[in-house]
Amino acid sequence: MTNASTIARGGGTPSAPERRRRSAQRPTKASGLPTKAIPYVLLIPGILVIAGLLLYPMIQVVVMSFQKVGLPQISGKRPAEWLGWENYTKIFENDIFWSSLRNTIAFAVITVSLTLILGTAVGVLLNRLSKRMSTFVIVGIMSAWAVPPVAQGVIWRWLFDAEAGIINWALNLLPDWLSTLLFGRADWTGEPWLNDSITVYLVLILTVLWASFPFIAVSVLAGLKGIPHELYEAARVDGSGAWRTFWKITFPLLKPVFAVLTILSIIWDFKVFSQLYVLIGGPTNREAFNLSMYSFAEAFRSPPKMGSGAAIAVVLTVILLIVTAFYIRQMVKSEEVL
Amino acid sequence: MNPLRRKRLGRIALNATATLVFLFAVFPVYWMIATSFKENDQIFTTEFIPFPTHFTFDHLERVLSEGVAGNSIWLYLRNSAIVALGTVLIGSVFALLAATAVARFRFRGRTSFLIALLLAQMIPAEALLIPLFLSVKRLGLYDQLLGLIVVNVGLTLPFGIWMLRTFVAAVPKSLEEAAWIDGASRMTTFWKVLFPLVAPGLVATSIFSFITAWNELIFALILMSDSSGYTMPVALQYFFGQRGTDWGAIMASSTLMTIPVVIFFLLVQRRMVSGLVAGAVKG
Incomplete structure (x- = not known):
């Protein structure tokens, strides 16, 4: 890991003046292109893809969010009709929009916090294990991270199955008094977890937490490996406990790592789609929608309302961009290569 | 408690927690694989059957031939x-x-x-x-x-x-x-x-x-x-x-x-x- 993080830091990049001096020695005869043109030629395919498949469509979404795009417009029979803010005012009046927004934000906040807490705890734990034990646990948790999102949904839908699911079996194992004390009920046979939007999100949180804490744990572990041992020695000599050491040494030193992990988790959890799609079996239970699912359902379920789907997509993107503007600032600040 | 013993207990607690983390991560994946090799009467049951006692390739064969x-x-x-x-x-x-x-x-x-x-x-x-x-x-x-x-x-x-x-x-x-x-x-x-x-x-x-x-x-x-x-x-x-x-x-x-x-x-x-x-x- 130390090796890889040196690479990640872009180690060994020469300073600017040195670079200029060196490029003067570069042979120009070898290729037919002048040196100045080469980077631009190399970038052509990349720029075409990014502009054509990401940036231009993003502009189109914004334009379409002000238009009426239904079946006649999709089939090209009629040109798109300009509506102004109508798509937006309509979705803001819709209860489903507000419940989707609430689901999106509540899910992201809860899942991001739980993932970070569990991931960090496991990272710290891994750092204290013997080499063999930590390799063993890493292979185990990485196999959870590797499971495709659709398969994640399938697996957890099966675990929480009402009739034959193992969760209901395990809850029935609890002594009746304890189960009653904790949940107000003793019998869990046939409990349909995936019918109600609240319990759907409970299962979704668990699914995403299970699949994403390993990444946090391994990243935190990589960061911990980079902290010099002497700091911890000194803290121990000074009589600092584990909790205090974490907040006074580990956390401040790993702050940049935590910043990126937080933002990446927010980006991933904000637009969770595949797992939710599997758990609720497609866009049927409208109360369990999040913004991605709502936009998808508006645009692709008949009758298609692509303009209003686009408006929801724009709202989702704006929220994400505000959050991630912070991320970009972090990257720009800490990466002198930029 | 003497410090040596305390240290050993700490190590055991650490490894036990690590094992729990491992199980939490691996069990759902294991359960997917185990279920795919179980016979239907061991799948559709309210009992807990930790591994397929009657190992079967029926499901694999079925999805590869009939499919979906x-x-x-x-x-x-x-x-x-x-x-x-x-x-x-x-x-x-x-x-x-x-x-x-x-x-x-x-x-x-x-x-x-x-x-x-x-x-x-x-x-x-x-x-x-x-x-x-x-x-x-x-x-x-x-x-x-x-x-x-x-x-x-x-x-x-x-x-x-x-x-x-x-x-x-x-x-x-x-x-x-x-x-x-x-x-x-x-x-x-x-x-x-x-x-x-x-x-x-x-x-x-x-x-x-x-x-x-x-x-x-x-x-x-x-x-x-x-x-x-x-x-x-x-x-x-x-x-x-x-x-x-x-x-x-x-x-x-x-x-x-x-x-x-x-x-x-x-x-x-x-x-x-x-x-x-x-x-x-x-x-």
Whole structure:
């Protein structure tokens, strides 16, 4: 890991003046292109893809969010009709929009916090294990991270199955008094977890937490490996406990790592789609929608309302961009290569 | 309690917690695999049967012969593989060219390109669904695997360039300069010096793109209407609902879908983690 993080830091990049001096020695005869043109030629395919498949469509979404795009417009029979803010005012009046927004934000906040807490705890734990034990646990948790999102949904839908699911079996194992004390009920046979939007999100949180804490744990572990041992020695000599050491040494030193992990988790959890799609079996239970699912359902379920789907997509993107503007600032600040 | 004993107890507690974490992570995966080898009466039961006592390949055989939505699971696995490999082939060439440009050259617009790259990664793919759907339709790529490949190249390229550029930057420039002094052309230098050294990074980036394309659901849902063009993530949805859920079949299929990804993942996880956190982790 130390090796890889040196690479990640872009180690060994020469300073600017040195670079200029060196490029003067570069042979120009070898290729037919002048040196100045080469980077631009190399970038052509990349720029075409990014502009054509990401940036231009993003502009189109914004334009379409002000238009009426239904079946006649999709089939090209009629040109798109300009509506102004109508798509937006309509979705803001819709209860489903507000419940989707609430689901999106509540899910992201809860899942991001739980993932970070569990991931960090496991990272710290891994750092204290013997080499063999930590390799063993890493292979185990990485196999959870590797499971495709659709398969994640399938697996957890099966675990929480009402009739034959193992969760209901395990809850029935609890002594009746304890189960009653904790949940107000003793019998869990046939409990349909995936019918109600609240319990759907409970299962979704668990699914995403299970699949994403390993990444946090391994990243935190990589960061911990980079902290010099002497700091911890000194803290121990000074009589600092584990909790205090974490907040006074580990956390401040790993702050940049935590910043990126937080933002990446927010980006991933904000637009969770595949797992939710599997758990609720497609866009049927409208109360369990999040913004991605709502936009998808508006645009692709008949009758298609692509303009209003686009408006929801724009709202989702704006929220994400505000959050991630912070991320970009972090990257720009800490990466002198930029 | 004497300190030695306390230390030993601490070690035991630590290892016990680690084992619990391991079980929490691995059990659901194990349960998927175990279910796919159980007979139906051991699947549909309210009892807990930790492993299949009557081991059966029925579910695997059934999904490979009968399949779902009118086709064998083979076809969907093949479609997924075509889309993922196509994405990797096109994407890795594009990524290598662009990564070389930004890591090896200083030029006007370099910073703007890097910022565009970051911005592109921030855009949620879900937001591009509608315009890309319309464009793919207009280009006549609807219901064709090529359309899905093109979209996946777009989704994976920004991160691919971002990740690969750190690998290119890590190759010491002096190696290339030595080759130039020996009279090698720019092309020769690239193929004989830079490429072999960047190859491990290229493999890591390719596997990342492969996994992303292999797992992709939402575009595959809207760009493929004919069931013969479904990819695995789409095909899996069709196991639900029709006369109750056939859990043995769906677990067998998700096992088939998961295994190649897990193997790839374990191969490159270290590089991928450092690639994702790159930029923030500064000494």
